[in-house]
Amino acid sequence: MKIMKAKDIILTALLGSALLLGGGCAKKAVDAPGVNADGTPMTGGTDIDYPAAEGSPYSETSLGAEGTLDDTGIPVGNGARGNLSLNDEGGEKSREYKLEHGRSSVGLSPVYFSFDQAGIRPDMIDRMENNALFLKQTPDSNVVIEGNSDERGTKEYNLALGQRRAQNALEYLVNLGVENTRMRAISYGEEHPLFPEQDEFSYAQNRRVDFILE
Template identity: 40%
Template sequence: MLRKNWLVKLVVAFLLFGLFFTGCGKKTVQGPPMPPGLGGPGMPGAGSPSGDSSFGSAPLTDEKLRALGITTEEQKREFLRQKEQFENEDIHFDFDSSVIREDAKPILAKKAEFLKKYPTLTITIEGHCDERGTNEYNLALGERRAHSAWQYLVNLGINPERMQMISYGEERPIATGHDEASWAKNRRAHFVIHF
């Protein structure tokens, strides 16, 4: 039954998409092209039961930008710059540790600033691990990493309700080598904005 619900939601989402783009014919703000991975029309995402980590990604429309208080081209450029940084700058962890390292603290401080500047944004914090642990334990460890980042941002004044958490353990590496350089990159918390 729940499977059916997903399907219904997916169909509804696509229908709404269609309505929005053909019916309203709204122009989007002119600006730099959207960075890849943001989820343009036709991307799986909203309502899809896929494991895509950019769940909830939908096109960044004028309407959504206005809801964030962005009305000028300059504001939009600034937002997109900060958004890119927010989503591309991971924090990293030591092996088998979920302790926030010193090098992660300024990055988290920047993330808190960004979230304070755009107080309606909500995010998902993803916890990841390197391949050396066992799969199931790494899911738990990844959760602790996401939780450490979550707690740090809560301590900096971000409303906990705005931040979801998930763990991918070692199942979604960004570096596929079998060496410390790759492992260090994979032991991370990654931040995804919902639109």
């Protein structure tokens, strides 16, 4: 009986050792680096290049076929973000739209000014006359005349310059027969540039008065 008990003890010890070794291997597999407990790969978060979501401003679809920008910083190519009909608070209008309309309402045209000047230029007279005609044909509408400047000069000076430009445009429209009570002049100075680049083209586009229907 003593010999049988010893054999039993030896077999039990060997079986216990095998179970312990098997359990250790299983634990090592679970804790292997880069693998979750359920066997799925772990995501590190620093070296993973997640693709942009469809329709994201940074996806290839929204940046265009080449994902390039034009010289004003607006995406070009098929599906470019600049081709979308977005307002200036929520996105960017196309470069072509901004060149033609500025921020003016449809039917009205922006008026541009010479450097450090607030007078209506001779080449802007046709635009002012067309704006006056449009406003007289839409007598139920009011208009906000927004004065802007380029970024050169102090903010205070540019704010005052934008106000003079807007006020001169308002008075010009009054002389063309538009009721003063339908219009108000405000200034943004340099704060709302339409073209943010620091070059002569952008400066010329930002020295502007827009006409916004209310």
